[in-house]
Amino acid sequence: MGDMNLIGTSVKRKEDYRFLTGGGTYTDDVQLDRQTYAYFVRSPHAHATVKRIDKDKALKAPGVIAVFTGEDLATAKVAGLPCGWLITDVNGQPMKEPAHPPLAQGKVRYVGDHVAVVIADSYLQAKDGGELVEVDYDVLPAVVNVGEARKKGAPGLHEIAPDNTCYVWALGDKAAVDKAFASAHHVTQLDFVNNRLIPNAVEPRAALASYNRAEDSYTLYVASQNPHVERLLMTAFVLGLPEHKVRVIAPDVGGGFGSKIYLYAEDVVVTWASRQINRPVKWTAERSESFLSDAHGRDHLTHAELALDQDGKFVAMRVQTTAAMGAYLSTFASCIPTILYATLLAGQYTTPLIYCEVTAVFTNTAPVDAYRGAGRPEATYVVERLVETAAREMKLDPAEIRRRNFIREFPYQTPVALLYDTGNYEATLGEAMKLADVAGFPARKQEAAARGKLRGLGYAAYIEACGIAPSNVAGSLGARAGLFEAGEVRVHPTGKVTVFTGSHSHGQGHETTFAQVVASRLGIALDDVDIVHGDTGRVLFGMGTYGSRSIAVGGTAIVKAVDKVIAKGKKIAAHLMEAAEADVEFADGVFKVAGTDKEIPFAQVALTAYVPHNYPLGKLEPGLNENAFYDPTNFTFPAGTYVCEVEVDPDTGRTEIVSFTAVDDFGKIINPMIVAGQVHGGLTQGIGQALLEGCRYDKDSGQLVTGSMLDYCMPRADDVPSFKLDTKETPCTHNPLGVKGCGEAGAIGAPAAVMNALTDALGVRDLEMPATPERVWRALQQTKMRKAA
């Protein structure tokens, strides 16, 4: 008998034993016979013409097998890396899509850009060989800052976009918004930098490709969040290989956070090269390569305004954002600051009029794409910093101003395209205030002041759109592919079950959560269900894991497949029990004839399905194995309120997060332990953005200044507190599990909460992220000087 109480239970994870004992298999752990190693020669310049590449010396170095450059790829007709989302600009023109060659074609456009690959018997030999590749560059002026890309005289990166503009895109009724602003009682304005972040999954990217000449087939092991998408893009658009001859395996993957969604140059090059040399080729990034060449996140410059009436009701919002794309368009780059950003600017509020204009620019930096939250942290930052600032300016309590503007009736159509199905923002705010003991804050502030410390409290009431995506909606917005998910439930003759999912787990615990869903629905034991993911050779299809979509989209596909299994099982059971199919019920792992004591356990039906002596062969095929595809009818809308309390040491500028409370509404929760873990991790990345992490390129040389973990401040255990969490539950109305997704929430809500708390503590209007001790200290000195003057 199965455990019927699996849903909502903190089951210990099935995957943990292998990870805890060193038994995981990450890409770099795979070692193939006759394996070779690739080293990428990268551009040391932010912008340069490549005049000449001489591989002769490298080719003579010990162990070196081959050296390939862009010229070799061009001769072999290897195409550029594609972008999966077409944005149409305000003039109806398609975005500018410059070629994105896997190895440079005459020009390099950022430090770390790929120039050549050296392949050798050992990694050190490949690296030594790389030192011997002679490259002559004509160095060109570079532009690395998002705010300077379109300035007069800025060097252009691509011929097709001489002003470095990829697109100018807009959403909303500008005329109506402008009119509302003209007659508004109060306008709050802020200018934001949403700091560029480097994802830094602890497992560096890696790819190991092998070519089998006998079969004319390829196998690529790669640290990827979506192996099917990787295969589709690589075979159909870049290498022109037959898709059925390429198997892509994303085995255990050590964190993704978005950075492992994309098709990268290295993946393509090692796959192509494995055939050229007829040996497996492995590449594993050194951490400095991760910094240089993983897709970065955020990097927005924004001017935002909120118009309010005399009661603090929001009447309109106007937002202008410039967003960096980096040097080339990464796989989903174009949709992040548009579709996943502007559409979220209503937040949890009834703001009736919103206009947002986004200008996407090319800069001489690593490409920018989705990083945990992807567009939604930027939107939440804009909304929640504006709201908190407006409350301060209008002398309203920040919780009260939110309450006056909350959406309270659902479904709710926002002015920025989304239709919220359900939510209860009052509930999450109220619970967060209780848990955070907001009422006791004045006393704590006073007590801190007595110790010479500055205390502040800040809120962020975030919303996100997850479960991407209803394919027709995504398509109408420019997605070049639908974003549904596939699942397969294979019942074995003994009633044990293997589930194949197109979602991918790289820390999220799908092997446990998805098994809980299947075991509870089939009424069988958790141990009788295994989840398989991450292998195009075993899983039918998948769009992968990002945008907190796994349980809402992938989970639903699995539920659909389970329900097909049950439906077929009823037919078989009806035959065995000589009953009408309509009279057969299924519950707790048992098929029963209603109103009788006749019953057959699930495992017996499974056995009958495969090895029948007595089976309705004329009416029904044997076997018990079902596929399902699920295309969601809407996005899901997780939401919640975060309350952050900070204490600042005015002498050092150091900020301590003394308390952080998060109350989220993720709809139904399958495994509360896993969900809490997702929130903890997201919050820490959000706190990292607010206080610690900031990618910096040198303005003049274009060098990445924050190019190692010694220079880029990753959150450590003593940078964050233990968190206070709770959840409220309004089930999603349009998927059978009632689930919404939880992976990104923490990273979306935390930055605004921290910065609202910090500006409250310091008594300043704004402060740029990351609010390092230096920035905090300088802000305090400026305040002092202003007061003295």
Add this chain to the structure above:
Amino acid sequence: MSLKVSMTVNGKPVTADVEPRTLLVDFIRAQLRLTGTHVGCDTAQCGACTIHMNGSAVKSCNMLVLQAQGADIVTIEGIASVDGKLHPMQEAFRDHHGLQCGFCTPGMVMSAIDLAQRHSSLTEATIRAELDGNICRCTGYHNIVKAVQAGAQAMRS
């Protein structure tokens, strides 16, 4: 040029020919094929490569294999019992959901065992300070701290 190196790894004697510039972690991973020890940053920041050498936690990405000549090395593969039963610290990580993607986990567990051995009692502040050399991008440390506290207690009892 290759040199001979000998050491004990997870209780078994090991002798091998190595290139002098081989890092200890690469020797463990590529030559001994003990792939539980990971490389995350190459600069001794992330701690994914943490192992025990002569009873203390060290970062194996920042040592040459020749520096381990004659040493007693224990990797994550040598922590659970031979019959597969988890060490109390491993058990605590599982019980408290102190891991997600699992990549930092072996190093985290090796550091946690070491710090539990060095401190007779562990406050949250001590654990957080001591874990400074191990970076986790998934868990936000919340559950790791709980796991270390519980694991340390279980090791003492």
